[in-house]
Each structure stands twice: as C-alpha cells, then as structure tokens.
Amino acid sequence: MAATILVVEDEPAIQELIAYNLKQAGHNLLKADNAEQAMHIVQTALPDLVLLDWMLPGISGVEFARRLRADRRTKQIPIIMLTARSEEQDKLTGLETGADDYVTKPFSPRELNARVKAVLRRRAPQVTDDVVRLGGLDLDPASHRVSGNGQPIELGPTEFRLLHFLMTHPERVHSRAQLLDQVWGDHVFVEERTVDVHIRRLRKALEPSTLDNLVQTVRGTGYRMSATL
Amino acid sequence: MAATILVVEDEPAIQELIAYNLKQAGHNLLKADNAEQAMHIVQTALPDLVLLDWMLPGISGVEFARRLRADRRTKQIPIIMLTARSEEQDKLTGLETGADDYVTKPFSPRELNARVKAVLRRRAPQVTDDVVRLGGLDLDPASHRVSGNGQPIELGPTEFRLLHFLMTHPERVHSRAQLLDQVWGDHVFVEERTVDVHIRRLRKALEPSTLDNLVQTVRGTGYRMSATL
DNA sequence: CCGGACCGTCACGGACCCGTAACATTGCGT
DNA sequence: ACGCAATGTTACGGGTCCGTGACGGTCCGG
Secondary structure (H helix, E strand, O other): OOOEEEEEOOOHHHHHHHHHHHHHOOOEEEEEOOHHHHHHHHHHHOOOEEEEEOOOOOOOHHHHHHHHHHOOOOOOOOEEEEEOOOOHHHHHHHHHHOOOEEEEOOOOHHHHHHHHHHHHHHOOOOOOOOOEEEOOEEEEOOOOEEEEOOEEEOOOHHHHHHHHHHHHOOOOEEOHHHHHHHHHOOOOOOOOHHHHHHHHHHHHHHHHHOOHHHEEEEOOOEEEEOOOO | OOOEEEEEOOOHHHHHHHHHHHHHOOOEEEEEOOHHHHHHHHHHHOOOEEEEEOOOOOOOHHHHHHHHHHOOOOOOOOEEEEEOOOOHHHHHHHHHHOOOEEEEOOOOHHHHHHHHHHHHHHOOOOOOOOOEEEOOEEEEOOOOEEEEOOEEEOOOHHHHHHHHHHHHOOOOEEOHHHHHHHHHOOOOOOOOHHHHHHHHHHHHHHHHHOOHHHEEEEOOOEEEEOOOO
16 A cells, blocks of 8 residues: 655645655655656656646646656556646546546645545556466466466467456456557557457457456446456 | 635625625635626636625626536536525526525525535535445446445446436435436436436336335425435 | 468447337325 | 326337457568
C-alpha cells in the first residue's frame, strides 16, 4: 500500500498540506513546483503516482501530462489532477489527456487520501514477467507459453498479448479503445472491430479447454476477463 | 464548507440581510438584483449555489432557473428559491424547474443558513468507480457486475446506468426528467414514459433477489431508491 | 519465388436492446 | 362509488451491437 508519490504544485502552502497528509498515510513523497523539475524527477525516480496541479507556471499541467503519456516508460503512471474550479471543461480535457481522476480545490485531506487510495488500488496489478495463473489458465511471459487445464494452447502474438493483458487486469471491463491502446500500442490506426476478431480467435483457441467463457462480452462497453470458471 | 454563493434578489433590504448572514457563516458572496446581471455573473464566476428570488423584474426567476438548467456548465449548480407565498403552485413549478429547495419569506437567518448548509452538503456525490453497496445490492462499475444478496444479476446497459445512478443518489426522489438527464444524457429526445419501462425492467431483474421493492414510486413526482429492505 | 502464418477489414446474420404505443391497473379526489 | 390521471405491464418494430466466416495483404523462411 505504501507508494512513491510525486506532487507537482507551485503553491508552497498547498504542497505542504498534501505532503503532510500523504506522509501520514505512509507514502514516500517527492516534490516539484514546476513541470521541468517534475519531468526530471519522473524520469529518474519513476513514482507510482503523480499528483498534478492543473495550473502551473511555464509548462502547463496539460502539457506535462501529455508528455508523460508520450513516453513508454512513464505512460502508465497514474495521474490525479488538482483543479481549482470544478469546471466541466477542465475535467474533460484532463480525462482525455489521460488523467485517472481529479480533485477540485478546496479539498479535504480525507477526500485526497481516498482518491489516492482508489487510484493505487485500481492500478494494483502491476505488469510483471511472472507467470500468471487465473481460472485454470497458465501464462508464462518468459517462455511465451500458455496452457489451459494442463493442455498446451497455441496462440498468435497478438492473441498472446491480448490474453496476457486480460489476465493481468481481470474483473474489469475494457473498451475496445483501451484494448487497442494497451495491447496494440498507442497511435496505431486500427479499426475497433478488429478487437472483436482477435477476441474471437482467442476464444476459439481456448475452446478445447472449455475455458472460452472466461472471456466475456459486456454489451455496449467492451470485454472482460472473468476470474472464475 | 466555505462556498461561493450568488444571491439574486431585487429588494436591497432583503439582499443585505441575506448577504450579512451568509458572510457570517463564512461564505463568499456575489450579488445581483436582476436576472440578466445574474446570468453574466454565473457564466464567469460559476458559484457553488444560487439563492434565487422567485419574483424578479424583467426575466422571472423561473425563466432564469430554466436557463441555468439548459447550459451544460451550469446545470448542476444547486438552486434555492425564495418565494413570498407558500403556495403549492410555486413550489411545484420550482421543483420542476430544478430548484433544490425553497425558502418562504419571511424566513429566519437560522433557517436560511440551515437550508444552505443542507444543499451544499447534499451536492451530488462525486462520481467514482468504487463499488457501491446498498441494501443487499452490490454494483461494481469497473467489472460492470451487479449482484443482489450474493446472486449475480444480469442488466442491460441502460438499466445498469439507471441502477448505478439510483444507488449513488439514494433516499431522494428523482423526476423522470432528472433521470433522463442523468442516465440518458443531455439533449436526448425521449418520452418520459420510457423511464417507467426501464424502471419496470430493472425491478423485474431485481425480483429474483426479492430486492425489487428497493425501487419505489413516488406518485406524481418520480422514483426513489430506498436504502433499506 | 513460393507458401504459410498472421493480421486487418468487411459483410452478413442474428441476438440483444431500446423507445413507443396500447392496454391494464392502481391511486386519489370528489 | 365513480372518473380521471398516473403508473404498471406487455408486446412489437426498428436499430444497434456483436459473432462469425471469408478475403486479401504482408512478412518471412525455405
């Protein structure tokens, strides 16, 4: 539960307030009061979470977030943005840019802690190279092998990455766009329906093990990996 | 708890009275004595609450409220209306228009403060994707799963959003128009009776868990989610 | 150069869901 | 008790979303 958190905030008072509370909650704190400094810290320390003030001198919070998202090493670091007003516009821009949540000033320490906790919990399943086991499925990223109920399963590269992602983020609905981002990679221009086809191929490959119903459709939303049966 | 409040009132004496009291309570005050002026302030300052006299020269309070509700940026700003008469008609019109509460003149400062406090506290709970539990129902936005008394429940997309909204705003009556706004989205042209049908479908889906009576009808007003039984 | 593996797209058909109307029922005022 | 209005309930047509098979293209290794 203890995490390294970077706070990017130019007002010393607010930064102190945040830092105090998060230290109380058992986190390690890093501080920056502008985007350049923050960028440097991110590159070297790779924090688990960034608390980002939306209004910054020099490079804005929006731009900073965009740069984080552009780099493969930092793209999955969650961002909580701090915004002065509860303006709908900011929220939209923020969420589009890739912020995971937002907190409007003024905020209570309790609220801040709750959000931080939620975001960290949400990102909990870290992508590792460990063997993933779930619901009778075994997937080994190192050897690139998959087996269902002991029987080996043959998968193409894309289906493998797809299954890997789904298994490491189970019990959670992923939109086709999210799957394209996470499995195909950013900035690829591929029809969303393509996801359907690969889901189909994945299911077909899981059929012999009668594990194909682990991959479930949530109509109007996306796909989900069930953890049981 | 400190909030920015806009007072729209044409009688200087009453405006002063209100302003004095609310400043004492620690709020930031904005004042307007007609609707045009008020509209301008709202657009630029985005207050947290509007105290609105129902009888105004020029554009009436009703019309002003309607305009607030028409704009996406201002539609969720709560409104407390001040009405001279305690006539049932005014209350109904007001609540239909989207006022959150009303205070009838003459009122005591104590009552006014109480109402303001209540409305601010009541402000829409922030939408998070945390699991919602209530009265035996579990709803998980992330995995898009619902269960009642442990048994899984199948819902269509609309019923899911409907139940989600009701569970996050329980013990409160929602008119059909409000439900259409919140669940269907803005600017959709859908018959209000459609809400009835989806309520029906939701109840039917909850029947197997004998939780269907959690969704209650308030005749002449709308629907409400009960927190118990 | 050829063939296989893999991928992205498309088209078709079916399943599902939604909005509406029409009818049945309930609740409330008189 | 009666009648009106509000709500419950059901059925249906249309539209959207999704599963599925097929097709052409690309990339490599032989």
